[in-house]
Amino acid sequence: MSRPRLVLIHGAATTARIWRRMLPHLTDYEVVCPDRPCSGDLDTEVAALAEPCTDAVIAGVSGGATLGLELAARGVPFRAAVLHEPAAGSLAPGLLAHVAEGLRTSGVTGFGRALYGPEWTEADAPTEPGVVDREFAMFRAFEPTPPPRDCGPVLLxxxxxxxxxxxxxxxxxxxxxxxxxxxxxxxxHAAHLESPQAFATTIRTHAHTNQADAPQ
Structure with missing residues (x-):
């Protein structure tokens, strides 16, 4: 039997490199770690992720979890999703105030450390100027929409x-x-950096519970 596909969606101030600590714990999956466009436009980000996430298990942290929640709301047919601490919009006003302050006072470095803590480093950030500002604007403006009843099983x-x-x-x-x-x-917040094995176990358990061909 072929290994099930798992798509890992990175968040703001990171690239696909951020998943490096997770990969040794996910060898029973065909893992796909796309580098998102980081466009600052929700429609563009969802369009880029829809095809790789179709019929896959998906997982994300922070902004990646937020995009996973939007994929669910738009009916992308994934198998299962584990979404770690997505943005909650007006359900949690002020949640990202300290991150905004970090960006204002110390730029990308302040943003990354305020959001992810000391395990995040400048090497984890994208190199394109302005990308973190536009991504953060997109995620701050996000408002969650409940997924349809027939979407794949989602675990927050x-x-x-x-x-x-x-x-x-x-x-x-x-x-x-x-x-x-x-x-x-x-x-x-940074489950992929602080506790990659526990996060991988959560993904595997959720996928196995909800689909017959998940690895055991």
């Missing part, structure tokens, strides 16, 4: 070490979108 996650506003945002998002959520141990 939050880090055990994430601050209370993050837990509150995922809870609010779960209620608003009628989606389940769970906590990933040993991590905060």
């Amino acid at each position: 996650t939050v880090g055990a070490h994430s601050p209370p506003p993050r837990h509150a945002s995922v809870t609010a998002l779960g209620h608003h979108c009628n989606l389940p959520w769970t906590t990933i141990p040993g991590t905060s």
Whole structure:
């Protein structure tokens, strides 16, 4: 049997390189890590991801999780999705205020460290000038839409070490979108950097629960 395809969607201030710590824990998948256009336009980002995510398991962190939620809302037919701490729009006002302040005072470095913590480094960021500003504008403007009833099974996650506003945002998002959520141990927002094995296990468990051909 061929390995199921898993698409990992990166967030703002990162590229596909951000998944490097996850890959050793996902060898039972055919892993695809697309470098998004980082256009700052939600329609463009969804259009770029729709084809690779069709009939795949998908997972994302932060902005990548936000895009996964939008893929679900637009009916892209994926097999299962694990979305770690997506943006919650007006459900969680002020959630990204500290990230905005980091960007204002210290540019991309301040943004990356405010959002992802000390495990993120400048080497994880895209090199194109202005890309983080336009991506952040897109994600700050995002408003979640509940997925249709027949979309693939979606699991929201939050880090055990994430601050209370993050837990509150995922809870609010779960209620608003009628989606389940769970906590990933040993991590905060940057699950792919802080606790890659636990995040990989969550993906695998969710996929296996919801599809017969997920790896065991």
